[in-house]
Amino acid sequence: MAIRKIMRIDEDKCVGCGLCVPGCAEGAIKIINGKAKLVSDDLCDGIGNCIGHCPVGAIEIIESEAEELDKKAVEKHMEERKESKPIAHMSKTHSCGCKGSKPIHLKRDTKQEASIGVSTGDVEIKIKPQLSQWPVQLKLVPETASYFNDRELLITADCVPFAYPNYHLDLLKDRSVVIGCPKLDDIESYIDKLTSIIKLNNIKGIVVAHMEVPCCNGIVMAADEALKRSGKNIKMKKVRIKIDGEREG
Incomplete structure (x- = not known):
């Protein structure tokens, strides 16, 4: 643990729009129960690229005690996220059977x-x-x-x-x-x-x-x-x- 820059989300302000999610290159943000959440401290680089995407000012960068950024954890997280991601592309004929x-x-x-x-x-x-x-x-x-x-x-x-x-x-x-x-x-x-x-x-x-x-x-x-x-x-x-x-x- 160390004192470093890390993001903080004000859940009272957050409207759950999800605009911050793709803005985070490390995939550290996820929408849970209609609110943006930091998945884990060691996935946040503290740079704040997500801030510019928030329309209600619910995100800020603060200095706080947090786990150091773990690049290996980021790579593993992004790979798992990629593998578990729902298929967004549909074929010419939809395959759900409905x-x-x-x-x-x-x-x-x-x-x-x-x-x-x-x-x-x-x-x-x-x-x-x-x-x-x-x-x-x-x-x-x-x-x-x-x-x-x-x-x-x-x-x-x-x-x-x-x-x-x-x-x-x-x-x-x-x-x-x-x-x-x-x-x-x-x-x-x-x-x-x-x-x-x-x-x-x-x-x-x-x-x-x-x-x-x-x-x-x-x-x-x-x-x-x-x-x-x-x-x-x-x-x-x-x-x-x-x-x-x-x-x-």
Whole structure:
């Protein structure tokens, strides 16, 4: 044990967004029960690369008694993490055996405009569905599904369609879509899967729709990093939805 620089996480501030996890080269941070945790003192180098990724200022570098950084332990930990990491890449056909995850390309009549009808008496709004594929969960979509090619890709935090009433017409129409929650899932697996989708398909553009809450920034970061790793030059637009349903961007 020695007095040295080491990271400290304020759990009261932490929102569990997971943005700090990929920022740590030693894999010393893990999301446990919705909060970021330091796995072990001997995995933390005390440099603080994770600080810049925290949107709520929950991480700081302090001087405290801690175990020295153990490079061999870091190598072993990263190797174990790599071996136990869930497979992020799906083959052209999903292998889980569930009929509900079979890829389907829904053919919509592009000549038929989305309609909004108002009935007499109580107001009744009818919006024609704009979803043109199945499944939509990022974990389930095959990375080379036909519906990704020659279209814009909409990357959506899964709370957005509930908060934003005009989601189908304003965001989903004429786009392929993947959805996920960066707080509940592994950010690195999101980055890996999105990188493959962008690399392996002719994506015309990317739209990232996320909520205003800090933990939702994780899906924006995943999209940014995936585009960077893909090596492609694709225009990306970011849309932030407020909890009250208002759109920003």
